[in-house]
Amino acid sequence: MPSSSVRPEVGDEEDDLDLARHEDPSRCYHLDGHPFTTAEHQLLSTMTPAEIAAAKAQMRLEDEWERELDAMKDAFVELLMKYFARLPKGSVVSNAVAIMTDEDRTEYERLVKIVTAQDTLEYLAEHGEN
Incomplete structure:
Protein backbone atom coordinates (compact mmCIF):
# COMPACT_ATOMS: atom_id res chain seq x y z
CA MET A 1 0.00 0.00 0.00
CA PRO A 2 1.49 3.39 -0.95
CA SER A 3 2.30 5.70 1.91
CA SER A 4 0.29 8.89 2.24
CA SER A 5 1.96 12.27 2.10
CA VAL A 6 -0.65 13.53 4.57
CA ARG A 7 0.16 13.02 8.22
CA PRO A 8 -2.89 11.57 10.00
CA GLU A 9 -2.64 14.03 12.88
CA VAL A 10 -2.68 16.95 10.43
CA GLY A 11 -5.65 15.46 8.59
CA ASP A 12 -7.51 15.02 11.87
CA GLU A 13 -6.93 18.65 12.87
CA GLU A 14 -7.84 19.94 9.42
CA ASP A 15 -11.07 17.91 9.44
CA ASP A 16 -12.04 19.55 12.74
CA LEU A 17 -11.18 23.10 11.66
CA ASP A 18 -14.13 25.50 11.72
CA LEU A 19 -13.47 27.98 8.92
CA ALA A 20 -16.68 29.91 9.59
CA ARG A 21 -15.83 30.92 13.17
CA HIS A 22 -14.32 34.42 13.38
CA GLU A 23 -14.44 35.50 17.05
CA ASP A 24 -10.67 35.93 17.12
CA PRO A 25 -9.14 35.91 13.64
CA SER A 26 -5.73 35.08 15.10
CA ARG A 27 -7.00 31.71 16.41
CA CYS A 28 -8.26 28.52 14.85
CA TYR A 29 -11.37 26.87 16.27
CA HIS A 30 -12.67 23.31 16.38
CA LEU A 31 -16.08 22.53 14.92
CA ASP A 32 -17.47 22.29 18.45
CA GLY A 33 -16.37 25.89 19.09
CA HIS A 34 -13.40 25.49 21.37
CA PRO A 35 -10.14 27.10 20.24
CA PHE A 36 -7.17 25.11 19.03
CA THR A 37 -4.42 24.72 21.56
CA THR A 38 -1.02 26.24 20.86
CA ALA A 39 0.29 22.76 19.95
CA GLU A 40 -2.61 22.15 17.54
CA HIS A 41 -2.12 25.56 15.94
CA GLN A 42 1.62 24.88 15.54
CA LEU A 43 0.86 21.52 13.93
CA LEU A 44 -1.41 23.21 11.36
CA SER A 45 1.32 25.76 10.64
CA THR A 46 3.59 22.91 9.51
CA MET A 47 1.24 21.68 6.79
CA THR A 48 3.09 20.66 3.66
CA PRO A 49 1.95 21.62 0.15
CA ALA A 50 0.64 18.05 -0.30
CA GLU A 51 -1.36 18.33 2.93
CA ILE A 52 -2.78 21.70 1.90
CA ALA A 53 -3.75 20.26 -1.50
CA ALA A 54 -5.41 17.28 0.18
CA ALA A 55 -7.31 19.59 2.54
CA LYS A 56 -8.53 21.71 -0.38
CA ALA A 57 -9.60 18.61 -2.30
CA GLN A 58 -11.52 17.36 0.74
CA MET A 59 -13.24 20.74 1.17
CA ARG A 60 -14.26 20.74 -2.51
CA LEU A 61 -15.67 17.24 -2.13
CA GLU A 62 -17.62 18.21 0.98
Whole structure:
Protein backbone atom coordinates (compact mmCIF):
# COMPACT_ATOMS: atom_id res chain seq x y z
CA MET A 1 0.00 0.00 0.00
CA PRO A 2 1.49 3.39 -0.95
CA SER A 3 2.30 5.70 1.91
CA SER A 4 0.29 8.89 2.24
CA SER A 5 1.96 12.27 2.10
CA VAL A 6 -0.65 13.53 4.57
CA ARG A 7 0.16 13.02 8.22
CA PRO A 8 -2.89 11.57 10.00
CA GLU A 9 -2.64 14.03 12.88
CA VAL A 10 -2.68 16.95 10.43
CA GLY A 11 -5.65 15.46 8.59
CA ASP A 12 -7.51 15.02 11.87
CA GLU A 13 -6.93 18.65 12.87
CA GLU A 14 -7.84 19.94 9.42
CA ASP A 15 -11.07 17.91 9.44
CA ASP A 16 -12.04 19.55 12.74
CA LEU A 17 -11.18 23.10 11.66
CA ASP A 18 -14.13 25.50 11.72
CA LEU A 19 -13.47 27.98 8.92
CA ALA A 20 -16.68 29.91 9.59
CA ARG A 21 -15.83 30.92 13.17
CA HIS A 22 -14.32 34.42 13.38
CA GLU A 23 -14.44 35.50 17.05
CA ASP A 24 -10.67 35.93 17.12
CA PRO A 25 -9.14 35.91 13.64
CA SER A 26 -5.73 35.08 15.10
CA ARG A 27 -7.00 31.71 16.41
CA CYS A 28 -8.26 28.52 14.85
CA TYR A 29 -11.37 26.87 16.27
CA HIS A 30 -12.67 23.31 16.38
CA LEU A 31 -16.08 22.53 14.92
CA ASP A 32 -17.47 22.29 18.45
CA GLY A 33 -16.37 25.89 19.09
CA HIS A 34 -13.40 25.49 21.37
CA PRO A 35 -10.14 27.10 20.24
CA PHE A 36 -7.17 25.11 19.03
CA THR A 37 -4.42 24.72 21.56
CA THR A 38 -1.02 26.24 20.86
CA ALA A 39 0.29 22.76 19.95
CA GLU A 40 -2.61 22.15 17.54
CA HIS A 41 -2.12 25.56 15.94
CA GLN A 42 1.62 24.88 15.54
CA LEU A 43 0.86 21.52 13.93
CA LEU A 44 -1.41 23.21 11.36
CA SER A 45 1.32 25.76 10.64
CA THR A 46 3.59 22.91 9.51
CA MET A 47 1.24 21.68 6.79
CA THR A 48 3.09 20.66 3.66
CA PRO A 49 1.95 21.62 0.15
CA ALA A 50 0.64 18.05 -0.30
CA GLU A 51 -1.36 18.33 2.93
CA ILE A 52 -2.78 21.70 1.90
CA ALA A 53 -3.75 20.26 -1.50
CA ALA A 54 -5.41 17.28 0.18
CA ALA A 55 -7.31 19.59 2.54
CA LYS A 56 -8.53 21.71 -0.38
CA ALA A 57 -9.60 18.61 -2.30
CA GLN A 58 -11.52 17.36 0.74
CA MET A 59 -13.24 20.74 1.17
CA ARG A 60 -14.26 20.74 -2.51
CA LEU A 61 -15.67 17.24 -2.13
CA GLU A 62 -17.62 18.21 0.98
CA ASP A 63 -18.96 21.33 -0.77
CA GLU A 64 -20.09 19.16 -3.68
CA TRP A 65 -21.78 16.74 -1.28
CA GLU A 66 -23.53 19.64 0.45
CA ARG A 67 -24.88 20.90 -2.90
CA GLU A 68 -26.07 17.40 -3.81
CA LEU A 69 -27.64 16.99 -0.40
CA ASP A 70 -29.44 20.33 -0.71
CA ALA A 71 -30.80 19.21 -4.09
CA MET A 72 -32.01 15.93 -2.56
CA LYS A 73 -33.70 17.78 0.31
CA ASP A 74 -35.42 20.06 -2.20
CA ALA A 75 -36.55 17.04 -4.24
CA PHE A 76 -37.84 15.37 -1.07
CA VAL A 77 -39.90 18.42 -0.11
CA GLU A 78 -41.23 18.80 -3.68
CA LEU A 79 -42.24 15.15 -3.73
CA LEU A 80 -44.15 15.44 -0.47
CA MET A 81 -45.76 18.76 -1.38
CA LYS A 82 -47.10 17.23 -4.59
CA TYR A 83 -49.20 14.90 -2.42
CA PHE A 84 -49.94 17.28 0.45
CA ALA A 85 -51.62 19.53 -2.13
CA ARG A 86 -54.21 16.77 -2.60
CA LEU A 87 -54.80 16.13 1.09
CA PRO A 88 -56.88 17.99 3.67
CA LYS A 89 -55.22 20.43 6.04
CA GLY A 90 -53.65 18.69 9.02
CA SER A 91 -52.51 15.64 7.05
CA VAL A 92 -49.20 14.05 7.95
CA VAL A 93 -46.42 12.43 5.94
CA SER A 94 -47.90 8.95 6.29
CA ASN A 95 -51.09 10.26 4.61
CA ALA A 96 -49.03 11.51 1.67
CA VAL A 97 -47.05 8.27 1.41
CA ALA A 98 -50.29 6.27 1.42
CA ILE A 99 -51.47 7.89 -1.82
CA MET A 100 -48.11 7.95 -3.65
CA THR A 101 -47.56 6.11 -6.87
CA ASP A 102 -45.18 3.15 -6.66
CA GLU A 103 -42.52 5.17 -8.44
CA ASP A 104 -42.85 8.13 -6.06
CA ARG A 105 -42.91 5.84 -3.02
CA THR A 106 -39.65 4.25 -4.18
CA GLU A 107 -38.13 7.72 -4.57
CA TYR A 108 -39.49 8.74 -1.16
CA GLU A 109 -37.93 5.68 0.47
CA ARG A 110 -34.59 6.45 -1.18
CA LEU A 111 -34.60 10.10 -0.16
CA VAL A 112 -35.99 9.74 3.37
CA LYS A 113 -32.95 7.69 4.48
CA ILE A 114 -30.63 10.41 3.23
CA VAL A 115 -32.40 13.58 4.38
CA THR A 116 -33.25 12.22 7.82
CA ALA A 117 -29.81 10.74 8.61
CA GLN A 118 -28.18 12.32 11.64
CA ASP A 119 -25.02 12.97 9.63
CA THR A 120 -26.07 13.12 6.01
CA LEU A 121 -22.58 13.56 4.57
CA GLU A 122 -21.39 10.52 6.49
CA TYR A 123 -24.45 8.60 5.32
CA LEU A 124 -23.76 9.46 1.69
CA ALA A 125 -20.09 8.57 2.06
CA GLU A 126 -20.96 5.17 3.55
CA HIS A 127 -24.05 4.27 1.51
CA GLY A 128 -23.93 6.33 -1.67
CA GLU A 129 -27.33 7.04 -3.15
CA ASN A 130 -28.70 3.49 -2.92
